[in-house]
Each structure stands twice: as C-alpha cells, then as structure tokens.
Amino acid sequence: MVDKDATAAVSRSEEGDFVKSTWEVTVTSPEGVRHFPVYRTILKVPPVVLRLVQGELHFESALEVLHRREPVASGVLAVGETLRCGDWELSLHDRSGKSRAVLECFTDPFYSRIWTLHEQVTRVGRPGKRENELEIDHPTMSREHAVLSWEERGPVLRSSGRTWVDGVAAAETVLADGALVQMGDLLFQFRLLSELVLARGGLCVTSLGSFQARVHGELVTEKAWRTQAVRWMLARLALEWGRPVAVERLLDEFWPEMPEDKSRNNFNYTISTLRQVLGGSEAILRATGSLQLSPSFLGSHDLVALQRTLRVEDWGAAVELYGEYLPGCYLDWAVAMRGSLEQQVLQGGLRLLERYEASECWPEVLELGGKLHAIDSTCQRTALGVLRAHLGRGNASEGVRFYERFREHLGVELAMEPSAELAALAEQARGG
Known part of the structure; x- marks a missing residue:
C-alpha cells in the first residue's frame, strides 16, 4: 500500500x-x-x-x-x-502494516545496502546458531549484536556489542529519525517510514562542468573557500558521498612530498575551514583514522546521479548528465576520475549510437553524435555515425562539409588522417 x-x-x-x-x-x-x-x-x-x-x-x-x-x-x-x-x-x-523503518549502510562492503525493519522485535547480528531477523555478515558484528524493539516510547535499540548512536556509546537508546547508528565498524542511518516525506540533507554538490556547493540552499562563495585545498577536499569527500576515507590516504593525495608534520598542519587547517564552510562540525564525521561526510547531511550530487545511470546502462541519460569532472583540478585522483568518466560515457554513448544507426533513426544519430563530439572531438566512430546520418537524410553536401571540418581538426589535434572507412564514406558522399 x-x-x-x-x-x-x-x-x-x-x-x-x-x-x-x-x-x-x-x-x-x-x-x-x-x-x-x-x-x-x-x-x-x-x-x-x-x-x-x-x-x-x-x-x-x-x-x-x-x-x-x-x-x-x-x-x-x-x-x-x-x-x-x-x-x-x-x-x-x-507487507501491509509491517514496514516501520529502514537501515541504510554507509560503509563498504555494504555501502548503499538497505534493510527493511518490519517486525515488532528485530534481532541484529552475524549469521550463527541463533536466528536473527537481520543478519549482517561482518567480522566486527557479534552474533547477538543488538535488538530493536517498538515500544510506547518509540523504537528502542539495545546492544551488547560495540554500538554508538550519533557518536555516543549506547547500550540502550530510543532512536530518532535520521539517527546515525554504528555497529562494529559499520555505519548505518535509521529512517522512520511513518512520515510521508522526510527532509533531504543540506549539502548539494555540483562536480560536472564546474564545481559548486550549496549548504541549505546557499551557494558557497569564492571567498568562503579561502584556499583551493579546502575546495578540493570537499570534492574528494563528496566523491565517496558518505563513505569513509582514510586520513593517511588524504595526506598522500593532497600533500605527497611535504614533511609529515607540515602536511598534517595543512590537513587540520583544511578540515577546520571546511567545517566552517559547511556550517559546523556535524557535517564531517571523524573516526579513528578516517573522515567522511555525515550521511544525514547529504542532499544531492550530480556525480552520484551520473554514476547511477552508468550502473543501469542508461546511456542517453548519462550523456545528458555528463560534464567534465572537476575542471581545473589536477590532483591525481581527480585526473583519474575525469578520464574514467569520459571513457565510460563515451563508450556507452557509442553503443547507443550504434543502436540508432541500426534502426536508421538519423535525427537521433545527429543529436547524439553532436553531444559525443563535444565530449571527444577526435572520435572517429562518432564522426562515422554523423556522416552516415547526413547521407541517410539525403544531405550529402552537409556530410561532406562535416567530414572536411573533422579531417582538418583531426590533423591539428592528433596529426593523423581519418580512417579508411570514414574516408571511403566521404568519397561516396561526394559522388552523391
């Protein structure tokens, strides 16, 4: 229902x-x-x-x-x-009348996994002799880790294992909607389903085409960042979107050749400033040896949306969403992600282009080809599809003009000639 x-x-x-x-x-x-x-x-x-x-x-x-x-x-x-x-x-x-809440995990290997809580009493623990309603196979969970029961005062969590609620060690506590529950090394967010619509988080990030951040709807100004390191640190944490990142890894990625004491001073200043930018210390969670954006603070991120379209192979949506990842950032992790996203979107877009060609959907080929050309202006497979579309629509002269522009651009950028297949199709267009 x-x-x-x-x-x-x-x-x-x-x-x-x-x-x-x-x-x-x-x-x-x-x-x-x-x-x-x-x-x-x-x-x-x-x-x-x-x-x-x-x-x-x-x-x-x-x-x-x-x-x-x-x-x-x-x-x-x-x-x-x-x-x-x-x-x-x-x-x-x-499951009418049973679903009450969900637990969403923000730690690998269960990142983004969601469990439904629909029983009056839910026992949580590792698989074992005792039958748990919610089994989580992780070495830091005990076999009888916690019990969640619904009482007059609300959902009550009782735990005999290592458990924290909103950063405080908890043997017994009433869970509020949005509570962050850590059991062992796994971090979860507890969400009640009794409300029709729950408020989304306060952080909205744009990483494609440009980098911007909004906190509770307000755009973070250039002056507020203070340094580029603060800006790119948020981008790096947003890349994980609620998952923890090892502090040592961040030190190596941002200040690889700096003495350890100086790199840690820079790191502490950067995180302190970033917390101010985000409006308080609650936005960033710090555990032993790691940092992460608080799951309760997360709103939207265009990179997350793009990655989801790639996972479900929605190539048309991926091409629409795509923009260069973090332009102007030349840190190794950003450069690697930029190249990976470009290749994934381009290859997926070419697969869609081939389907359009096979169905002789020439207007769609031209539209998609233009978008793929904007991603990689030297891709010969895209050029081949566009030229075929011009011929398919009976516009050979426009096809020839496109080919000549592409041929000149390819020579300037890569000092090479078009493929034999593309050149032969251009000759066919000239003859037409």
Whole structure:
C-alpha cells in the first residue's frame, strides 16, 4: 500500500523523495536474494528503474523483460507481479502494516545496502546458531549484536556489542529519525517510514562542468573557500558521498612530498575551514583514522546521479548528465576520475549510437553524435555515425562539409588522417 498523495509528483532528485509505503521489491539472481523497500519515489534496481506515480509503480528497463508473459521495456508493476530477464527476477510484495523503518549502510562492503525493519522485535547480528531477523555478515558484528524493539516510547535499540548512536556509546537508546547508528565498524542511518516525506540533507554538490556547493540552499562563495585545498577536499569527500576515507590516504593525495608534520598542519587547517564552510562540525564525521561526510547531511550530487545511470546502462541519460569532472583540478585522483568518466560515457554513448544507426533513426544519430563530439572531438566512430546520418537524410553536401571540418581538426589535434572507412564514406558522399 502506498499513500497516493505522497507520490503524486515524482521528485526530480536522483533518488526521489521518501514516502510512506508497505511495498517491498524482491530480486532473485545467481548472486542470491535481495530485498529493497519501496521507500522513495524513485528506486533503481539495475537494469530496472522504478517510479511511484499516483500510487502506481511504473518500471523502465534498460533490457527487455518479461511482464505478463510479454517482452516489454516499460509498464506498470502490480503487487504480486514479476519481471524476468534470463536468470534475473524482480517481484513486488505488500507487507501491509509491517514496514516501520529502514537501515541504510554507509560503509563498504555494504555501502548503499538497505534493510527493511518490519517486525515488532528485530534481532541484529552475524549469521550463527541463533536466528536473527537481520543478519549482517561482518567480522566486527557479534552474533547477538543488538535488538530493536517498538515500544510506547518509540523504537528502542539495545546492544551488547560495540554500538554508538550519533557518536555516543549506547547500550540502550530510543532512536530518532535520521539517527546515525554504528555497529562494529559499520555505519548505518535509521529512517522512520511513518512520515510521508522526510527532509533531504543540506549539502548539494555540483562536480560536472564546474564545481559548486550549496549548504541549505546557499551557494558557497569564492571567498568562503579561502584556499583551493579546502575546495578540493570537499570534492574528494563528496566523491565517496558518505563513505569513509582514510586520513593517511588524504595526506598522500593532497600533500605527497611535504614533511609529515607540515602536511598534517595543512590537513587540520583544511578540515577546520571546511567545517566552517559547511556550517559546523556535524557535517564531517571523524573516526579513528578516517573522515567522511555525515550521511544525514547529504542532499544531492550530480556525480552520484551520473554514476547511477552508468550502473543501469542508461546511456542517453548519462550523456545528458555528463560534464567534465572537476575542471581545473589536477590532483591525481581527480585526473583519474575525469578520464574514467569520459571513457565510460563515451563508450556507452557509442553503443547507443550504434543502436540508432541500426534502426536508421538519423535525427537521433545527429543529436547524439553532436553531444559525443563535444565530449571527444577526435572520435572517429562518432564522426562515422554523423556522416552516415547526413547521407541517410539525403544531405550529402552537409556530410561532406562535416567530414572536411573533422579531417582538418583531426590533423591539428592528433596529426593523423581519418580512417579508411570514414574516408571511403566521404568519397561516396561526394559522388552523391
């Protein structure tokens, strides 16, 4: 069951808004069985994207799936129905009256994993002799680590293992919505599902095309950064988006050739200034030997949105979202990420271009080709697709002009000639 008013409009954020829902998606694959609570208006379960609209669960798939015995790429999934693709299967269930909250993990190897809490009493621990409702196989969790029970005063967490709530050691505590719960070395965020829409975090970051940050809607000014190191430190922490980064790694990435005492002084100043920029010490969590942005502070990040489109192979959306990662930053980690993103988006875009060509969708080829050319102006495969599109539309003269411009540009940039296939197609255009 889903509150229709809460899902009347799909959020434009990459994750969607929190909603009141008793639905749960179960995915079965060779890797095992996983459960995903439908607690946002947008849920991405590769290769499927699910969206809640007016109380209905709409799906779009990057691959053809079987729904009601018919191969489709989109539709509406009802409770009890299943989508199938090879040995992968997704089904929708209604746990009416049971779903109460979720735990979302922000630590590897369970980063972004979500567990539904729907029992009156939920025992948490490692797999073992005692049957836990929530089993988490991690060496820092004990077999009977904690118990979450719903009482008159609210959700109460009792723990016999190493547990902290909002940074304070806790043997017994009432959990508030948004509480950060650390069990062993794993950090979780506790989210109540009793509210129709929960507030999103206060930090919004843009890393593609330019670097900007907004804190509770206010743009961070150039003066506020004070140094480039402060700016790029936020970018580096935002690259992990809620996951911890080792302090030693940050020292090596930012001040690799500096004596240790000086690099640590620079590091402490940078983090202190960054906390001021973000409005307080709560925005950055510091554990033994690591730093991370507080999960409760996270709002939106265009890089996260792009990475999700790449994971589900939504190449059209990836090309639309793409922009050069952190232009002007030449630290090794930024340069490596910049090159990786460019190649992933370009290769995915070329796959989409080939599909358009095979279907002779020439206007789409020209539009996509222009965007891919902006990413890599020397890509001969893109140029080949654009030239074919001009010929396919009966505009050989425009194709020849495009080819001559590309040939000149290729010579200037790479001192090379177009491929034999591209040159032969240009000759065909001249003859036409």
